[in-house]
Amino acid sequence: MRLINTTSHKLEEFFDRPVPPYAILSHRWQVCEATLQNYRSSQGEDGPGIGKVINFCKFAKTQSPSHRYVWIDTCCINKQNSMELMEAINSMYTWYENAQTCFVYLRDLPPKEEVHKKERRDAFCNSEWFHRGWTLQELLAPSRVIFCDRDWKVYDSRVQLAKQIEGITGIAKPFLDGTYQPRRASVAMRMSWASKRYTTKPEDKAYCLLGLFDVNMPLLYGEQKRAFMRFQEEILKHSDDESIFAWTANYTQWGMLAPSPEAFQGSEDIVNFKLAPEQRMPFQMTNKGLRFPSASDTYAKDNVDPSTGEPMGYDDHVVELGCFFGRIKGMTGQHSDALEMWEDGPITIRLKRIGPTWQRVECDNLGQGQNSARRVRRNGSYFGRGVQRIYFIEQPLL
Incomplete structure (x- = not known):
């Protein structure tokens, strides 16, 4: 130095x-x-x-x-x-x-x-x-x-x-x-702090956030918007905070990773919640897209094919994320009221099967699941319920 x-x-x-x-x-x-x-x-x-x-x-x-x-x-x-x-x-x-x-x-x-x-x-x-x-x-x-x-x-x-x-x-x-230390905020909350800021070089929208997320990665000036995608992949390597997927953007379908920090505008009240260790299965980027294990409930969307009258739920799922909308500005998952807010309903996103893989659809909206009250384990974490699946979600290139 x-x-x-x-x-x-x-x-x-x-x-x-x-x-x-x-x-x-x-x-x-x-x-x-x-x-x-x-x-x-x-x-x-x-x-x-x-x-x-x-x-x-x-x-x-x-x-x-x-x-x-x-x-x-x-x-x-x-x-x-x-x-x-x-x-x-x-x-x-x-x-x-x-x-x-x-x-x-x-x-x-x-x-x-x-x-x-x-x-x-x-x-x-x-x-x-x-x-x-x-x-x-x-x-x-x-x-x-x-x-x-x-x-x-x-x-x-x-x-x-x-x-x-x-x-x-x-x-x-x-x-x-x-x-509170800034790193105690959820990923989505921290991303929202950067969502309205600008940099001269597009790569710096990712590089200027490395320390706030305790991430180290090589700098490749010239990769432009790809830097933010790579930055999110680095976060997933050491964090199980699913609020990283709680973003909105004007896409009819997309992958699980946000296209830019701007997608986190409006995410300043999203709080990560403590789930059981076995519910925090690892994420992994593969040649088929992001391997995404649903950490909470998954249920079929109650849709019907208008031409046949047959259910379409097999290809259309709503997935609960391990995070919720906080009602207290700046709260973290350790707040005494976190359990009550979590039980009001976790944040949900909608996935649709596209051939052998899935994609997120209706990306301009975050939903809210049903009441998720559940038994408490001895270690303070919570039992899951419902059907849980592993998805491979295709990530479009920028």
Whole structure:
């Protein structure tokens, strides 16, 4: 890890020795930013974007505690080295977690001397920083986040602004004020936090979420939207959270994996539920599509062929997922009311047989199953009921 000494303004490397305490800068990139190469060549004195680095060093030294070292993404990573860039992106969430403080520099937030209090509050709410993909981890990962205005004056902290930030981002207050760790949220809930954010490169819609989902994977710039599909496959390798399938999009038929983060808009209240271990059979991507074992109930859709009058249920199934619609914003599966909400009915999706495989149909809708009250096991998990099957669900290519 490279850090900048706030006194000498020099870059120091900590590749084979312990990393000292440091502060970190979160900011929106401008046209001219200091890269590793031009920062080294400028000797930390002059050049494109150097002013922002120097100003941050001076600011960080005046804060309490005073920071001897700082990290800035633009000039502390050698982006000309693809291996180093990949390692940095896979490590970045941890770097933000380990920072003493993350200072958010909002260049579109005017100082209080220039505008009225309401105008300043509106400028904060409308800041472009809240709409970018990469800034999501910068908001959530650090234990301490401080927002600064254009003149490097402290505006307020994430904890103090938690209710306001909830209204801006849709991220529930408990995940902002330290009540819950962000990774405790369901997959669908975390995806919803990114669903309205944008990135310059399509691949970064997936890459900017790696740390939030505790996923590591190679970066393949050029794969475009395929990156998000690969990202979901990586999540399935270590998570049995079925809310990853609780998305909606305007498709008459599709696979089980969402086509983009935008499909999770409206999933901010979906909660994953604890099912019995044997009900959490592994998912697996095969040459016939995703192997999807139904973890809960499966039942035939009560459809009739209008031409013959014969039942069509064999090829048309409704499958319950191991998640439900929460009635309390920001709740997790450990909430005391989770059982009651689960028993109101789990989320359902509809599958239709297409030849030897299946596909999800009516993808613009999530259903809700029947009351799912069931006996409790000694270990606190729940018995299943109904018929359970294994489906091979074809995943269309993007």
